[in-house]
Amino acid sequence: MESKILGGRYELLERVGMGGMAVVYKATDKMLGRNVAVKILREEFKENEEFIRRFKVESQAAASLSHQNIVQIYDVGEEDGLHYIVMELLEGVTLKNYINSKEGILSKREAMNFAMQICRALEHAHSKHVVHRDIKPQNIVLTESGKIKVADFGIARAANNTTTVNSGQYAVGSAHYLSPEQARGGYTDNRSDIYSFGVVLYELFTGVLPFDAEESIGVVMKHINEEPRLPSEINPDITPGIEAIILRAMCKEQRLRYASATEILEDLVTVYQNPSVSVAELNAYDEEAVPVIVKKPVTKGNRSRTARRKKKNQPKKGLIILLSSVLAVLLIAVITIFTLMFSSTGKEYEVPDLIGMTFEEAASVADNNSFKVSIAEEKFDDAPKGTVIDQDPESGFKTKNNKEIDLVVSRGPVVLTLEDYTGKDFIEISEMLEEKGIIVKVEQKLSDKYSEGKIIKHLPSEGTQMGEGYEITITVSKGIEYIYVPNVVGLSQQEAIVAIENWDLEVKVIEEASDTVLKGDVIRQNPKRNTKIVTGETVEIYVSTGKEKVEDPAKPSGGSTDKPSSNKPRKVSIPLSNLDKNVPVKVKIMLDGKKVYEADVTTSTGNATVTFEIEAGIDTSQGADIYYNDTYIDMKEVK
DSSP states (O other), rough: OOEEEEEEEEEEEEEEEOOSEEEEEEEEEEETTEEEHHHHHHHHHHOHHHHHHHHHHHHHHHHHHOTTTTEEEEEEEEETTTEEEOOOOOOEHHHHHHHTTTTTOOHHHHHHHHHHHHHHHHHHHHHHHTTOOOOOOGGEEEHHHHEEEEEEEEHHHHHHHSSOOOOGGGGHHHHTTOOOHHTTTTTHHHHHHHHHHHHHHHHHSSSSSOOOSHHHHHHHHHHOOOOOOHHHHOOTTTOOOHHHHHHTOSSSSSGGSOOHHHHHHHHHHHHOOTTOOOOGGSTTTOOTTTTHHHHOOOOSSOOOOHHHHHHHHHHHHHHHHHHEEEHHHHHHHHHHHHHHHHTTOOOOEEEOOOOOOBHHHHHHHHTTTEEEEEEEEOOOOOOOBEEEEEEESSSOOSSSOOOOEEEEEEHHHHHHEEEOTTTTHHHHHHHHHHHHTTTEEEEEEESSSSTTTEEEEEEEEETTTTTOOOOOEEEEOOOOOEOOOOTTSSSSSHHHHHHHHTTOOOOEEEEOOSSSSSBBEEEEEEEEEEEEEEOOOOEEEEOOOOOOOSSSOOOOOOSSOOOOOOOOOEEEEEEOOOOOBBBBBBEEEETTTEEEEEEEEEEEOEEEEEEEEEEOOOOOTOOEEEETTEEEEEEEEOO
16 A cells, blocks of 8 residues: 555555554655645445445544644545545654553643643534544544644544444443443433543543443443442542542533533633632532532531531631631731831842843843843844843842843844735745744645635734744645535524535525424425535525414315325335334434424334335435434435
8 A cells, every 4th residue: 555646645655553444654745745644444434335425524524623632634535445534644642552651640730731632622623513422542642742632533423423333333442431322322412522521531630440341331331320439539639629520521411511621621720720629619510410529528428418508607617717817918918017127128139131141041140149030022133032132120220129020032033024925836935934944834725716735824914024933824725626515404504504614615594484394494405415516605405484374274165175196195114223222212204305204113123114104296216314312313215
């Protein structure tokens, strides 16, 4: 496979990794002159048309993500039956391997740093309506610079939506981080990622997994039925705040977990800044979730809410705390007054001359003379970068009180003032910038306005002064690319708009009455699903306004009420698969944009066939859309 060139630009150099779904190669992007990683799907997935379709949809959605803690996807393609993803090439190790290399023992600071970076990645992805569904340390890379990168957004979701869930098919790593709803085959959303992230937090701060068993099915059943051991019982150094965050994220019920990654990030930052913060001050504190979260006992057994309220209302203890606080403030005030009185007659301190020194040298000299320094401003100057070029107070100034010296530090000489590079050749501009010592970062985007390799935009923009080592991010056109219209029939209006806009397509909403489709849901679309179009084109969605009002619903007297023979209903059969065994599943079937079947189905085998009648005129050639418990599952052939 080495030396093969994909897409006319990605030259495979060497194999660098292998997983259950794909083989990863180091490659060179010949157009942009940079190294990339190319992930090629294994042969067994090549024949699964539904997986390939979802893989393309989800990978394109993941490619819309742009965040420093997410592995950037540059391109998705297919050549000679090889389906591949081109992504950022990283030098580093997986977070799982790093944890193992430390024998599970990470410092609090290190664990917190990793946790906040992962959380920021989830926050960004969820804001773009992209859910990972397989968050685990094996899918997280720790680079040599210490930065966290979350990988496999596209592949994880495509696989989860097309793979039967049973005990034999749980990946060893995935089972340990699987949310209860994923284990049951139920509805998943961003809170499923939050549960998996909670498991990762548990491992980061304790060094062990919350659930383990010899077989993966045993681990899965524990996720569904058992509560984890309290993290503080494993690592007594864990603060109540961290424990509350972990347990809230790992609530069995989705509604009791954090509503978003943003809420978790707020709590992590709060605990990082103040490790002794009260749990009641965190988002982790929730009236329904409190009995689960605040489990760390002071005495044997869990304290009841009544006991907690009594403790809060103890008047004597509150009065003692209040008096102690007042006395402490008075004591500090007295000490401050005496310090000022005596220091005014003490030794004088002369401000040293720091101009021309590096900031580190200036800080050391100032400290030796009983002063502190801070950077008040950085400005371009002919002096080398990091050199002190001005100070306040000036050297020679004398004071009886220790003071802080404000420094102005050189940003180095200006090497370039940016022009407007829009529409210009990327390689030419990037070479010019890099020759001047400017770091060029690249983002790619489809465009029908700019040809492939041309610059769409850049940040900073025209007129910005740049010094050596400064960064510029350039968005480069990938040219026009044909895409396949996603299927949005049966989705709500908002879900349909998001799904279409993720493909850089425009949306036109047309309202239409319907007797069979719920108000607010999409009846049909134009162009139809899987139609090949160019990015930027418009997709029309027809949204149901509900049943059309009839002013006179009375039937006319006389005559036959029977429909003509051409309008007689037809009987059809549709096979169902992957149902929960012996558990009622609400099955909804949509044909030609209309709901034709909805009922609870129970089966002991996991498979069933439902037969029902449909009106004449309904198009069955495109197949039926199947929903289990209001979650889209698959498209099935109509018999």
